[in-house]
Amino acid sequence: xxxxxxxxxxxxxxxxxxxxxxxxxxxxxxxxxxxxxxxxxxxxxxxxxxxxxxxxxxxxxxxxxxxxxxxxxxxxxxxxxxxxxxxxxxxxxxxxxxxxxxxxxxxxxxxxxxxxxxxxxxxxxxxxxxxxxxxxxxxxxxxxxxxxxxxxxxxxxxxxxxxxxxxxxxxxxxxxxxxxxxxxxxxxxxxxxxxxxxxxxxxxxxxxxxxxxxxxxxxxxxxxxxxxxxxxxxxxxxxxxxxxxxxxxxxxxxxxxxxxxxxxxx
Amino acid sequence: xxxxxxxxxxxxxxxxxxxxxxxxxxxxxxxxxxxxxxxxxxxxxxxxxxxxxxxxxxxxxxxxxxxxxxxxxxxxxxxxxxxxxxxxxxxxxxxxxxxxxxxxxxxxxxxxxxxxxxxxxxxxxxxxxxxxxxxxxxxxxxxxxxxxxxxxxxxxxxxxxxxxxxxxxxxxxxxxxxxxxxxxxxxxxxxxxxxxxxx
Amino acid sequence: xxxxxxxxxxxxxxxxxxxxxxxxxxxxxxxxxxxxxxxxxxxxxxxxxxxxxxxxxxxxxxxxxxxxxxxxxxxxxxxxxxxxxxxxxxxxxxxxxxxxxxxxxxxxxxxxxxxxxxxxxxxxxxxxxxxxxxxxxxxxxxxxxxxxxxxxxxxxxxxxxxxxxxxxxxxxxxxxxxxxxxxxxxxxxxxxxxxxxxxxxxxxxxxxxxxxxxxxxxxxxxxxxxxxxxxxxxxxxxxxxxxxxxxxxxxxxxxxxxxxxxxxxxxxxxxxxxxxxxxxxxxxxxxxxxxxxxxxxxxxxxxxxxxxxxxxxxxxxxxxxxxxxxxxxxxxxxxxxxxxxxxxxxxxxxxxxxxxxxxxxxxxxxxxxxxxxxxxxxxxxxxxxxxxxxxxxxxxxxxxxxxxxxxxxxxxx
Numbered sequence: 001x002x003x004x005x006x007x008x009x010x011x012x013x014x015x016x017x018x019x020x021x022x023x024x025x026x027x028x029x030x031x032x033x034x035x036x037x038x039x040x041x042x043x044x045x046x047x048x049x050x051x052x053x054x055x056x057x058x059x060x061x062x063x064x065x066x067x068x069x070x071x072x073x074x075x076x077x078x079x080x081x082x083x084x085x086x087x088x089x090x091x092x093x094x095x096x097x098x099x100x101x102x103x104x105x106x107x108x109x110x111x112x113x114x115x116x117x118x119x120x121x122x123x124x125x126x127x128x129x130x131x132x133x134x135x136x137x138x139x140x141x142x143x144x145x146x147x148x149x150x151x152x153x154x155x156x157x158x159x160x161x162x163x164x165x166x167x168x169x170x171x172x173x174x175x176x177x178x179x180x181x182x183x184x185x186x187x188x189x190x191x192x193x194x195x196x197x198x199x200x201x202x203x204x205x206x207x208x209x210x211x212x213x214x215x216x217x218x219x220x221x222x223x224x225x226x227x228x229x230x231x232x233x234x235x236x237x238x239x240x241x242x243x244x245x246x247x248x249x250x251x252x253x254x255x256x257x258x259x260x261x262x263x264x265x266x
Numbered sequence: 267x268x269x270x271x272x273x274x275x276x277x278x279x280x281x282x283x284x285x286x287x288x289x290x291x292x293x294x295x296x297x298x299x300x301x302x303x304x305x306x307x308x309x310x311x312x313x314x315x316x317x318x319x320x321x322x323x324x325x326x327x328x329x330x331x332x333x334x335x336x337x338x339x340x341x342x343x344x345x346x347x348x349x350x351x352x353x354x355x356x357x358x359x360x361x362x363x364x365x366x367x368x369x370x371x372x373x374x375x376x377x378x379x380x381x382x383x384x385x386x387x388x389x390x391x392x393x394x395x396x397x398x399x400x401x402x403x404x405x406x407x408x409x410x411x412x413x414x415x416x417x418x419x420x421x422x423x424x425x426x427x428x429x430x431x432x433x434x435x436x437x438x439x440x441x442x443x444x445x446x447x448x449x450x451x452x453x454x455x456x457x458x459x460x461x462x463x464x465x
Numbered sequence: 466x467x468x469x470x471x472x473x474x475x476x477x478x479x480x481x482x483x484x485x486x487x488x489x490x491x492x493x494x495x496x497x498x499x500x501x502x503x504x505x506x507x508x509x510x511x512x513x514x515x516x517x518x519x520x521x522x523x524x525x526x527x528x529x530x531x532x533x534x535x536x537x538x539x540x541x542x543x544x545x546x547x548x549x550x551x552x553x554x555x556x557x558x559x560x561x562x563x564x565x566x567x568x569x570x571x572x573x574x575x576x577x578x579x580x581x582x583x584x585x586x587x588x589x590x591x592x593x594x595x596x597x598x599x600x601x602x603x604x605x606x607x608x609x610x611x612x613x614x615x616x617x618x619x620x621x622x623x624x625x626x627x628x629x630x631x632x633x634x635x636x637x638x639x640x641x642x643x644x645x646x647x648x649x650x651x652x653x654x655x656x657x658x659x660x661x662x663x664x665x666x667x668x669x670x671x672x673x674x675x676x677x678x679x680x681x682x683x684x685x686x687x688x689x690x691x692x693x694x695x696x697x698x699x700x701x702x703x704x705x706x707x708x709x710x711x712x713x714x715x716x717x718x719x720x721x722x723x724x725x726x727x728x729x730x731x732x733x734x735x736x737x738x739x740x741x742x743x744x745x746x747x748x749x750x751x752x753x754x755x756x757x758x759x760x761x762x763x764x765x766x767x768x769x770x771x772x773x774x775x776x777x778x779x780x781x782x783x784x785x786x787x788x789x790x791x792x793x794x795x796x797x798x799x800x801x802x803x804x805x806x807x808x809x810x811x812x813x814x815x816x817x818x819x820x821x822x823x824x825x826x827x828x829x830x831x832x833x834x835x836x837x838x839x840x841x842x843x844x845x846x847x848x849x850x851x852x853x854x855x856x857x858x859x860x861x862x863x864x865x866x867x868x869x870x871x872x873x874x875x876x877x878x
Contacts, residue, residue: 173538
């Protein structure tokens, strides 16, 4: 009977859509943390490394940073990041207070060339600088990361040890994650058309080394360690000193902590 | 009739497959594109910047000196560039020198005086510090050994490229000769100070 | 670039094509709502455009994924949105919502025009006839039960299609509104604002296209219909303006930390586009015009004025999409600066590409109506049946198709 078959088919289609809707709503009502990918035990140099045993964190001391830019350079060399100005896994900002209530921020070429040969920002020239400091920035590997939430194909994800990575084979280059990151940590790789960002040098930390920027810093403004290890530098700092994070009101739960972060730093 | 039946079956099958992807906890796993391999891909990227310990194998003297100096925290790579390729080539017998940027650029990137830098960090005004004297321009390494910077710098420097001792050691210059030398002239320096012996 | 912008933000990521996408899906949603107003709520004055708007919606719907595809960094992987959607992402909604809605649109269009298709299949030869016969999907006859089912199915689809259209455009609004990182985008009102401006743009385009197509064909325009459309346009325009106004007033009043950059954006960076085009030219002026007309008894001369108002609305809605997409990205997340954007002329995401994508739905529409012109319905009218096999087929060529009588006779008043 043509009608009942047709009606049955239509009912089926609407049931499918209804089920989809229900499942979607379930997906939208989020947990407050980004789910971490299952602990992968495979075979390679990654063999001896158990992601589930670690919980990486970063600490940045803005009072120590001298703005030499070696971290930014080391990062580009380490990770083969294009030297184009819009590709910055990490960068250094300079904050200049001029005593008239104004704060000027600049980051020439992301701090790649340091600040020694860079002119002062226009708004500051000729004025007396009352307070000034550098703020290094990088991906915060958020525990409730909006970038993982908005990826339409699930190309970006959080590992068991806390790093947010991007699967370059799956990324379709829609750039929704770049829009969603409140910190400007992501960018599009120009030649490959996929999203990219700082990975806290995953290839180094899984081999027991420090991220390239941490090793390059001559003054110890960047510190890295395992929160599961109470003796690590970051564990001790978090236990003993007051730390803050960038844009805490966003609820992203960043894992990069700042010491002596001025209120003007956004 | 047949057309209708085929259409109905096709539609149901597609809807069913779609529902299957919906009910999977992570749709990626159903289609077979899991993330399991991806962390490994990232973990296996080459390490380009080597820590200073890697340089010690061949460059013992400089590394040891640096490790004991104020520059102990300055990674070799941060001035000399990422060393992995250089080390790989060297280990296989080939030479691959790491080109160094101009000394002044390297040094001023940290030590040029900037308002934003912590006050207790050693910094100088790059324009006036070590300013050209008597037409002799200097690079930072004229006086400072980057692998063993002292403060004040004590440098055993080569005499090559430094024809005029008084340019730096004259009475009004940076490191004037002590009063005991007051009666001596500039062309008598080399009678006592042998090349490579410095002070 | 002005002030401080994060180094990765200097170039904006979502270009002119992403301005185009919500504009196009908005037109689809709006046109479909008009069609459903007739099929579900039986607003008789909209009958002349009921099928017209369906075809218009279909034409734009087919083009909708193209700007998205062209904009992807890896377009060849676009299929992954369908295969491996991450359901926490509003953008993954594109896959199943668009697909479902396309199926719905195709089904409803096919059902609405099915008697015509059957008729043409029988009476046309050659290539066109082959197309018609294919379109019948092997079911070349309609029994009485088929007709009943058809009418009921159209009603059901048109009804389901309203929330589906809301979802189609609402998800785009949610896509922007749920981005807490961007203060210009982040608001729970965004899906509502997008949907309302979508309906407004759909009605406006329908007015424009209907008048233009009828004039091109030398056919008379149903002024009652235009007048009715004008009233619906006014109603939705008022609600749209109220909600948009509420949003900006609320932001200004609460004056959160982001208000400083947002106010600088609209007052100093995009004042012409925002106040001038979106609000004044595109909303207030048409509202006043349409309001004045609605207050009076219907007149012959009203149609050109409504047409002009509809054109203004279309420009205003496009400006609104621009202001949201581009304006939002001009604000740096540092809250301290702005970047700028001028679309290139050529390239995958340039003005030429966008123009082609905008012209494409009209071309598709012209192809579709060459097969099933909605203004000539030789075999169908409400309450009438397609001829049974063997029954004489009434002549339908020529202007005097008044033989079938009823509301299809434009000339009669």
